[in-house]
Amino acid sequence: MGGGRVDWGSMQDSDVAMMLRRAGHKVTPQRMMIIRALRTARGHVTAGQIADDVRRHFPAVDLSTVYRTLDVLKRMRVVTAIDVGTGDSMFEWSDKEPHHHLVCTSCDSIENLDHHYLEDMGARLKAELGFEPNLDHFAIFGLCRECQMDGCNGHEA
Ligand SMILES: [Zn+2]
Numbered sequence: 001m002g003g004g005r006v007d008w009g010s011m012q013d014s015d016v017a018m019m020l021r022r023a024g025h026k027v028t029p030q031r032m033m034i035i036r037a038l039r040t041a042r043g044h045v046t047a048g049q050i051a052d053d054v055r056r057h058f059p060a061v062d063l064s065t066v067y068r069t070l071d072v073l074k075r076m077r078v079v080t081a082i083d084v085g086t087g088d089s090m091f092e093w094s095d096k097e098p099h100h101h102l103v104c105t106s107c108d109s110i111e112n113l114d115h116h117y118l119e120d121m122g123a124r125l126k127a128e129l130g131f132e133p134n135l136d137h138f139a140i141f142g143l144c145r146e147c148q149m150d151g152c153n154g155h156e157a
């Protein structure tokens with residue numbers, strides 16, 4: 001058979017493929033497309049959005065394949081999931097600094113929160129309670145500044 005390695009277009013993708021193999025997982029073209037869809041997404045995507053993206057190349061791919069792959073990637077800690085209250089988990093490639101989100105329950109706005117806020121809390125939980133929290137990607141629910149201002153005449157004491 002004529003050689004020629006599979007070229008996924010960039011080094012990083014082949015690194016991911018190697019990680020998958022090392023962890024004992026199969027590397028299929030569909031899986032690599034799922035990984036690519038995640039990596040090229042801006043911000044968070046749902047499994048459904050990933051499936052739509054992958055179907056442009058592999059029309060037969062189903063949602064359960066996407067979920068299974070996301071599960072594997074989550075366990076390898078290269079993908080983080082977050083529940084922002086929409087009912088659908090959002091996924092994000094996480095080869096960068098951890099970050100978190102402030103989710104407004106009134107207007108559904110989502111703001112990024114720097115990791116250092118939770119890093120401090122995590123360190124205290126470990127030191128004071130002996131608990132090692134998993135603070136990869138966190139959603140904190142509340143009211144954004146604008147919505148608090150809208151609501152301040154609605155006070156009842
Ligand atoms: Zn995020």
Ligand SMILES: [Zn+2]
Pocket residue numbers: 104105106107108109143144145146147
């Ligand atoms: Zn708001």
